[in-house]
Amino acid sequence: QTVVTQEPSFSVSPGGTVTLTCGLNSGSVSTNYYPSWYQQTPGQTPRTLIYTTNTRSSGVPDRFSGSILGNKAALTITGAQADDESDYYCALFLGGGLWVFGGGTKLTVL
Amino acid sequence: QVQLVESGAGVVQPGGSLRLSCAASGFTFSNYNMHWVRQAPGKGLEWVAFIWFDGSSKKYADSVKGRLTISRDNFKDTLYLQMNSLTIEDTAVYYCAKDSGGGDCALDYWGQGALVTVSS
Numbered sequence: 001q002t003v004v005t006q007e008p009s010f011s012v013s014p015g016g017t018v019t020l021t022c023g024l025n026s027g028s029v030s031t032n033y034y035p036s037w038y039q040q041t042p043g044q045t046p047r048t049l050i051y052t053t054n055t056r057s058s059g060v061p062d063r064f065s066g067s068i069l070g071n072k073a074a075l076t077i078t079g080a081q082a083d084d085e086s087d088y089y090c091a092l093f094l095g096g097g098l099w100v101f102g103g104g105t106k107l108t109v110l
Numbered sequence: 111q112v113q114l115v116e117s118g119a120g121v122v123q124p125g126g127s128l129r130l131s132c133a134a135s136g137f138t139f140s141n142y143n144m145h146w147v148r149q150a151p152g153k154g155l156e157w158v159a160f161i162w163f164d165g166s167s168k169k170y171a172d173s174v175k176g177r178l179t180i181s182r183d184n185f186k187d188t189l190y191l192q193m194n195s196l197t198i199e200d201t202a203v204y205y206c207a208k209d210s211g212g213g214d215c216a217l218d219y220w221g222q223g224a225l226v227t228v229s230s
Contacts, residue, residue: 001172034215038155045205045223046147046155051216089155093215097160097169099145104154 002026004092004102011108012080020105021072022090028071033092035073037066040104041086049088050075077107085109112136114206114221121227126196130224132189132206140164140184143209145217146191148202158204159191163211174200196228 003025012018022035029035037050048057050066053073063078073092077084090102118130132144146158159180160169168180179192189206204224207217 036216038217040155045220046217048216048218048220051210051218052214055214057216057218087154091155091157091217097143097162097167099157099160101147101155101157 002092002094002100004090004100006088006090006102006105008103009106009108011110012077012084014080014082014109016080017076017078018080018107019069019074019076020088020090020107021069021074022092022102023072024092029068029073029092031068033073033094035066035068036091037064037073037075038089038091039086040089046089080109082109112208112219114208114219116204116206116221116224119224119226121229122196123230124197124228126228127192127194128196128226129193130191130204130206130226132191132221134187134189134206134208137208139182139187142211144180144182144189145207145209146178146180146189147205147207147217147220148200149205149223150199150202153202156202160209161189193226196226198228200226201228202226 005023038046040046054066087104089104113135115133161180177195181190206221208219210216210218
């Protein structure tokens with residue numbers, strides 16, 4: 001069974017930089033998995049932030065960036081703001097129409 | 111602009127059935143693959159099902175295989191999720207989502223969600 005791992009929680013100071021990661025229990029995450037990132041505040045619909053590893057969705061501020069760091073996908077927020085406090089989910093394309101989400105990271109800005 | 115509007119939410123008893131619909135507008139529905147994703151109360155996102163743009167291929171998460179069926183009507187610009195043999199573990203908000211297409215792989219637009227509660 002494919003399991004995608006994310007940090008359960010993370011904290012960042014306003015104006016600081018934080019990197020959230022997305023790993024695989026069975027190996028390395030590469031661009032072949034087309035990693036994407038989604039932001040969700042409680043009670044709201046998910047918002048697509050990053051797709052195909054490092055492409056920002058329309059309207060997403062450039063303080064959000066995606067990459068591959070070592071054997072994981074990564075979402076970096078540079079200059080964190082209070083309204084970045086949300087849950088962040090990564091998703092990986094497994095091929096053949098199959099997808100899997102990570103368990104999500106709860107980001108606190110304080 | 112792209113809009114996805116789910117309907118069919120409700121309360122159903124264990125073992126019962128329910129069908130969700132997702133009305134699409136603002137894009138050429140018949141050109142895009144589509145997804146269903148769910149979120150149990152207080153839990154994370156779980157990918158549920160995927161359907162090819164023309165309905166020719168469908169994929170499911172193991173947790174729902176054989177019980178949930180994704181389908182679409184490209185004449186009505188509508189996506190469906192038929193849910194049978196429901197269990198308490200199927201209680202969740204169900205989101206339909208558009209696939210980005212064009213060589214990218216992402217869920218780029220989401221509906222507002224439909225709450226399905228399985229309870230006796």
